Amino acid sequence: METNAAEHLTDPEDQAELLADAFATGDPRYVAHALGIVARAHGMTKLEQATGMKRQALYRALSMDGNPKLDTLMKVMKALHLSLRAEPREAA
Incomplete structure (x- = not known):
């Protein structure tokens, strides 16, 4: 039986850490998936x-195969009381 990660990820700090890790990878599939878990x-x-969005649309956008629009990402982040922050990083 597969465990539902969302049931165990109830601490806001852990949720933020998951999302930070997802954003750090630069993998849009992982970002959408992680955001879906937190959602x-x-x-x-x-x-x-x-958000004013339908659940089906949210599930679709926030899945491993999802590709949420920037508007969707911003609405979801706001609804989850999370913010995005840009930081400089070293050039490769």
Whole structure:
């Protein structure tokens, strides 16, 4: 039986750490997937109400195969009380 990560990821610090890790990889699939895990941990019904988006659209966008638009990303981050921050990094 596969464990649902969202059920165990209830601490906001752990959620932020997961998302920071996902953003650090630069992998859009991982970012969408991680955001979906955090969204499910908060409750998709609450997220649907906070974003004004349909649950089905949220599930689709926030899956490993999803590709959320920037608008969707910003709405979801705001609804989850999370922010994005840009930091300089060393050139390769």
